[in-house]
Amino acid sequence: MLIVLRKPASSPEQIDQVVFYEKPFLKFERLLETYLAFAPRGFRSFALSMPAWIKDKLFQKSVLTKALSNALGKTIDWQSRLLFSQHHxxxxxxxxYPSPFERAAVLTLxxxxxxxTSSLAVGQGRRLKILKEIHFPHSLGLLYSAFTYYTGFKVNSGEYKVMGLAPYGKPRYADLITEHLVDVADDGSFQLDMRYFDYATGLTMTTKHFHQLFGGPPRPPEAEISQREMDLAASVQKVTEDIVLKLARSIRSQTGEKNLCLAGGVALNCVANGLLARENLFDNIWVQPAAGDAGGALGAALAVWHLHLDGQRPKLALSDRMQGSYLGPAFSDEDASTALNTCGGIFTRYSESELLTHVTTALSAGKAIGWMQGRMEFGPRALGNRP
Ligand SMILES: [Fe+2]
Known part of the structure; x- marks a missing residue:
């Protein structure tokens, strides 16, 4: 949820709108329709998820209104100021909107x-128009998450580990994936064969057909990682990259736009983004650093400002409107020294050349380094200030 202000506000009365980044009723409709389409399969998952929906999520408006009243003042009519934007x-x-482009094609995955689960939009000035969508259950993110689950990592957080594991493997299952799991059209649009996936109705990501196809059950979390998991990671990474490239190619020819903006959890796949940049399909690419749902609040607020309130975009900056995503707090040497002294750590001040020598020597000896400089970054990928 993000608060939208027309001018800097000194009191809660001056808050114009509050916006939530998705529409709970539409999401509930999707859950109900999916359960009905697959019934009686999935009853257990349905029965487990309903209490939370009925208690809280379905009544998000009153939950949020109550939270705003408690936090910012009970005399303000929060309900009339509360808006909901669609997730994509x-x-x-x-x-x-934060990109440096006057116009661009926008891909969300x-x-x-x-x-x-995927959308193509075109942005121009303060306008943003969705041209195409791919709908649940066909989802590139959930295909990747199915392999995250199958290789023994936590869904919705371990995807970066699969991406990191991929270079150690060979994509020897990639053909199996495209022959059985996902049907990819020439324009990059795709359909999943739901016999292999359990996420629409079940409590896991994959079915026994999936396990048979890849020759065994999922790796138990914390079990040893074998070459097989590395090959599976390389395979789903390769399929993802192929789909992203196909989509980008068709977007370039469909829209004629020279700039591309990316967001959505799949846009955190920086390996695929790097490949896309090297293909030179677009003159420029800008990726929202908080491309996952953390950035949804930011996008919802910008959508209200530009689309609902007709707010102008400020003069375009040379880089971007997120200051490289360095939006968090910074800490001085004194802060670091005080914190380290308190917990018994050692604080030493080095010159830059001493520091670089220490760090490179330690890295080449196989040691791990934590690096902190400047402001903390908004988004889950290390952009230089917190590697
Ligand atoms: Fe999302």
């Missing part, structure tokens, strides 16, 4: 929002 519109807005 929030992602698209978070990708286009993630697990799932309400119904949409």
């Amino acid at each position: 519109l929030s992602h698209a807005a978070s990708a286009f 993630d697990g799932v929002g309400e119904w949409t």
